Amino acid sequence: MSTGTLYLIPNTLGDGDEAALAYVLPAPVRERAGTLASYIGENAKTTRAFLKRVGTTRPIQEIEIHELNVNTPAGEIDKLLKPLLGGIDTGLVSEAGVPAVADPGALLVRRAHERGIKVVPLVGPSSILLALMASGLNGQSFAFHGYLPVDANERIKKLRELEQTSRKAKQTQIFIETPYRNKSMLDTLLSTCAPSTLVCVAADLTLPTETILSRAVSDWKKKPTPDLHKRPAIFLLLAH
Template sequence: MLKGKLYLIPVSLGPSPSSLTTPADVATRARSLDYFVVENAKTARAELKRLEHPAPLRDLDIRELPEKPGMADLDGLLAPLISGRDAGLMSEAGCPAVADPGALLVRRAHEMNIAVVPLVGPSSLLLALMASGLNGQSFAFHGYLPVDEEARNKRIRELETESARHARTQLFIETPYRNGRMFEALRNSCRPDTRLCVACDLTLESESITTRRIADWKKTPSPDLNRRPTVFLILAT
């Protein structure tokens, strides 16, 4: 029996029409599946409704990926694919397996010789990098920085030093309700000539993307970032 395929289905970054962020062939593929492994079932159902899946949502087989899945969890989720059933992997937002626990399922799929098929869709990290004007030839994503103020400021300075040494764009994110504190930490910790890009609400009507040197950020009012998904990028010289 042929094994099924694991399709990596990008999810909208917010409440925008799927036609604006989801290519037609990706939507068609998602509508053809009836088995999904997801980060959050509620979010996945909303996305499948947005994609106009033809089946009643209650009839779809939607299983959540544990936050820290063990081997037995991964094998259980992939068992239907071993039997020939295709599956869709969906994150809570953006591209699955990028800054997302779905990467573990993808890794296990490769170990089980299951074909993995990435589909095109919105990635907040790449969209932010594209629009930042910073170095797209050398970049690194660091996820979340420490919550403790002293540790966070130290990490920012370390990333700035590394950025200057390698001409590397550094990307990171923060829990939306702490965005303001992250912005102030960057404005106060980075050197005047370091460029900072703040990209929030990507693909939404409220989208805002601004790149300035730290010296110039200090001359302007702080942006309203409260509870708005934001990507921060720095490039030092």
């Protein structure tokens, strides 16, 4: 028996109606997502909510949904591949944005390749790339670092390292923060980095409240900072 195909299904970057869904997910992606009988998601409840918004060709309760998140032991990955190995096409969906990028699905995709399962990525929004596109910073060389240290001193140390790397390699440095700590992150950025370092903050990407600001640190300090509290945001810096 041939194996099924693992489809990497993008999600929206925030809540919205069908019009918002159509804005960020092409019709062929929505159609494919609606036909699959098997899904792997970070949370079964939110995966069902996504499928309800997309629209499915079968009752949602008949769709098999398995969870893969940061608490899933590595040894459980192969169990998640069983439907695929049995010939059933399966979707991997993230809570927001594209699967397997800043997302626990990467190990599943790797194992799928190792087991000879076809992997098909579908088009959708990536907050990391959208922020880079809109930043005006170097899009030829960049690095994504995920979350920076929570400890204040360690965070400052890490930011100085990133700024030094950026200056030496002329490379954009990209990272994220837990939404309720966004203000603290921006304040630390502006107090740590050199006046000439470019800093971009992109919040609520693709949503009606989208905010994208890109300025030198010295200019950030001259203007009011946006309210970023509990808003999903991407931070970027480029040192000269």
